[in-house]
Amino acid sequence: MINFNVPPYVETAMDYIAECVKNQKICGDGAYTKKCNQWIEEKTGTAKCLLTTSCTHATEMAALLAEIQPGDEVIMPAYTFVSTADAFVLRGATPVFVDIRPDTMNIDETLIEAAITPKTKAIVPVHYAGVSCEMDTIMDIAKRHHLIVIEDAAQGIMSSYKGKALGTIGDYGCFSFHETKNYSMGEGGALLIQDPANVENAEIIREKGTNRSKFFRGQIDKYTWVNYGSSYLPSDMNAAYLYSQLEIADEINEARLGIFARYMENLTELEQAGKIELPVIPEGCVANGHMFYFKTKDLEERSCLIDFLKERGVHAVFHYIPLHTAPAGLKYGRFHGEDKYTTRESERLLRLPMYYGLTLEQVDYISQQVKEFYC
Numbered sequence: 001m002i003n004f005n006v007p008p009y010v011e012t013a014m015d016y017i018a019e020c021v022k023n024q025k026i027c028g029d030g031a032y033t034k035k036c037n038q039w040i041e042e043k044t045g046t047a048k049c050l051l052t053t054s055c056t057h058a059t060e061m062a063a064l065l066a067e068i069q070p071g072d073e074v075i076m077p078a079y080t081f082v083s084t085a086d087a088f089v090l091r092g093a094t095p096v097f098v099d100i101r102p103d104t105m106n107i108d109e110t111l112i113e114a115a116i117t118p119k120t121k122a123i124v125p126v127h128y129a130g131v132s133c134e135m136d137t138i139m140d141i142a143k144r145h146h147l148i149v150i151e152d153a154a155q156g157i158m159s160s161y162k163g164k165a166l167g168t169i170g171d172y173g174c175f176s177f178h179e180t181k182n183y184s185m186g187e188g189g190a191l192l193i194q195d196p197a198n199v200e201n202a203e204i205i206r207e208k209g210t211n212r213s214k215f216f217r218g219q220i221d222k223y224t225w226v227n228y229g230s231s232y233l234p235s236d237m238n239a240a241y242l243y244s245q246l247e248i249a250d251e252i253n254e255a256r257l258g259i260f261a262r263y264m265e266n267l268t269e270l271e272q273a274g275k276i277e278l279p280v281i282p283e284g285c286v287a288n289g290h291m292f293y294f295k296t297k298d299l300e301e302r303s304c305l306i307d308f309l310k311e312r313g314v315h316a317v318f319h320y321i322p323l324h325t326a327p328a329g330l331k332y333g334r335f336h337g338e339d340k341y342t343t344r345e346s347e348r349l350l351r352l353p354m355y356y357g358l359t360l361e362q363v364d365y366i367s368q369q370v371k372e373f374y375c
């Protein structure tokens with residue numbers, strides 16, 4: 001069976017984790033956490049990066065920093081992972097879902113403005129498959145309406161929009177290092193902060209509402225409880241696992257892009273024959289090979305194809321169930337405007353195996369099975 005995903009692993013991880021254990025430095029904000037933060041800051045150009053326990057938690061931190069209050073509204077797509085909405089629902093806010101564009105599966109930027117009300121506080125663009133949303137338009141809307149932009153860049157590390165790293169365009173950006181993402185620490189994430197004025201508060205929230213970070217830098221002589229907060233620090237052992245991949249991030253990225261390109265090349269004839277639709281990467285967007293998907297005719301054809309591939313040893317999957325149709329989505333959120341594409345396109349989307357270590361021979365084999373299904 002060719003798995004859908006295999007978590008990334010680089011051999012140096014074992015040495016780095018052993019070093020943490022031997023030095024008895026396994027709690028948060030150790031040497032490897034610092035190295036990861038610094039690496040992300042240098043690579044993306046963000047003002048500040050704070051490693052977190054997940055992307056879900058990074059988004060929760062952003063919601064706290066944005067001072068989201070009960071009754072506030074936050075605009076986002078319904079075609080996304082639950083965490084995008086959860087972070088704001090936890091603060092008592094209402095997710096207002098807007099339809100997506102069928103080409104990139106990202107929020108349709110032309111529909112955002114009509115969804116704004118006096119209660120709207122933030123926009124949360126989700127860069128699906130590591131392909132950027134139309135950020136110039138989104139940032140312009142946010143500026144004119146004084147809204148905060150929190151990028152769900154869970155899938156977007158190493159991707160860019162008009163030369164800017166995803167996660168660094170809005171006020172806050174959130175990365176995921178879950179085992180299904182391009183770079184992993186098992187469970188983990190990062191919060192990217194653009195305005196240095198927000199950094200101190202972010203450090204406090206991440207350290208249970210204390211000014212402990214300042215204390216460790218020697219800026220104060222004792223630390224105390226200064227604000228609300230929680231514990232969003234990952235263990236340094238997890239950071240060590242991640243750092244081993246960040247050191248060879250370009251190599252991992254190239255390998256993923258190579259797999260993506262090979263799928264595209266192999267399946268172009270099916271698209272030309274009108275059987276499937278391949279993903280689109282708009283001009284100005286540089287992607288990261290986070291996933292390879294294509295679209296079938298409809299739900300029924302997709303189900304048949306998943307079964308067909310399974311029989312031939314290929315694990316293909318689909319996602320997401322649009323949030324506005326889920327029980328919690330119905331309870332906590334609302335859809336603004338018409339659901340023209342969200343449900344329909346989500347039912348057609350199929351993801352093929354994609355991970356660091358998948359060989360081009362395997363990609364050819366998988367592509368061949370897809371072609372046989374359609375011939």
Ligand SMILES: *Cc1c(COP(=O)(O)O)cnc(C)c1O
Binds near residue numbers: 056081083152177178
């Ligand atoms: C993976 C993912 C998340 C959640 O990431 P965790 O690190 O598991 O919390 C959030 N949003 C999107 C779009 C994702 O793909």
